[in-house]
Amino acid sequence: MPWEPRGRAVRLVAGLWMVAAFLLGVVYRSNLKAMLIVQSITLPFDSIEELVEAGFPTAVVKDSSIHRDIMAADDEEILGRLRKQILVYGGKKVIEGIVNSLDGLHPCIGITTALQDIIQSDFSRLGRCRVYMMSNSFLGPLSLSFAFPKGSTLKHQVDPIIRGLRESGVLAKILSKSDFKATVCLKPISSSLISTNHRPLIFADLHGIITLYSVGKFSDAVFKYF
Template identity: 30%
Template sequence: MANLLDVMATQMDFQYELTRPADRVWGSEFPNGSWSGMIGMLRREEVEIAMGPFTVTQKRASVSDISMPVAFANKGMLMQRPTAQSDVAGFLRTFSPEVWLLILVSMVVVSAAMSGLTWLEDSIFSSRTKNLTSKSIIWMAQTLAQESSHWLPRRDGGRLLVSTWLLASLVFMSSYSGILTAMLTVPSVTIPIDSLEDLVAQSDMPWKLEGGSSMFLYFQDATDDLRRRVFEERGGTFKDCWADRQAIADGEFVAICDEVTMKKAMSWDFSTTGQCHLYKSRENIYSSTVAVAFRAGSMYLSHANQVILALKGSGILDKWVNDQITNTSLCLRPPSADRSEGIAPLNFEAFGGPLLVLAAGFSLATFTFLCEVVISRCGWSTATLRTTTAPTITGTLH
């Protein structure tokens, strides 16, 4: 807007002095009819032009002269950029809970069917299989883990059931290993907030509205439940998106801003740090035109519109905007594309789940072993006690 003001001053032959409103806001109407911010200064005829750019609203147009549109602006949410997080339970997320439950039920059913079918076949053919239940359970676990087993049913019925389960377990484990490999190679990034529905549904990150702005009035005057919740449950207000860009990048709150300011903040962030710390939501909340505001009845409005029209037609206005958002292409990519090139080593948290399962299994095995030792010693002591306290029969032979 500074470039536009300089061109207007040159073409319209005037000099200017920059001033800011005491409250540092754009301008909104108070209940008594007065206005705050830059629009209030126009209303009180303290200034001739307010560059803004201002979102064009009916209320603002009623108290000031609005120029022809300078640009078309989308409004969205700006927040700290989500990053890939290691998940201890990631190895279980290859399947949904329903699929895991079905696999568990299938194991129980097939194991029971294997034991029952083998027992019936043994009864029919007068044979006997020792430890049938334990063998069926161990065989089930071995085949699911793609290990070979030395035990198989002796008859065709049981072997047919074995073949069916082997095929099913092959599909289960091939799918599991493929999905797990893909998850480790290209880790997914969870984006908790990408729409207004996501915003009000979460409680981890507060959100704020820009004080004295058209967005504040937009949500304040909203009648639908969703936008009323955005207004009523907000965490306060902030000055403006550009001034508070560092606080937004640090994850202090989610801000609702115009698209140009969001991209400008992302360009500044990447230019100064070489990394992307900001994320722009995919959902556009609403769109509007932006323009320059003049004092009501201003003599400069007509000539200013001619200047703006000429600059838009020549593409100079678009060039000025693009010059401020030169380093945004990388930061506009989805967060899942922020991984480094090459294969990254797994950290402890990413591989912690299987290690915890291993530790739990080792602990359970140790506990079982100690129980066996205690039980065997108790059994040995009882046998010794019975031997040493048995009655002795003595007598004299005659």
């Protein structure tokens, strides 16, 4: 060996450094290898604009609020441009449309809570995620409300209760609890094992192993000097 540590203290420091270098080297090498060999997929669309450009037939429920918005939109608007590629399912055909979407025959558009319930049921049945949701929603927040007859005295009594539940986060908690089993299915694909968030390696990915190497070389020089 070009350098043999002398003395117990020097050998102890050198031994600890070699063990640390081995462990960190294995960890960094494994992580970097995983970044290079992770399976890559290309999403056909991840926004309403990309869906329109792709031209995929898209399922909607007949007479739903989304269906009415699409039909009432101007031709120049993004929803109006989507009109020519929608597949309308009504009545008993709605189940058929859901099954076709789960089987990958076509995408579908719906209210987030309804789609989450479908994903939850499919995940509970199969134990895996078969579908993904666009990371960019396009209809914005949707209000959940109770309907009362005009002039009802109950409205003024119920409004403060609903407002309090919403502002305290209780409503959001109740809605999220129904999908606890399918939480992994609701994550963006970039956060799962199959990632589309590929990027070139940067210094931050390597600074640990470089620092370890630099400390080792510096210690080697110091020990040789003394």
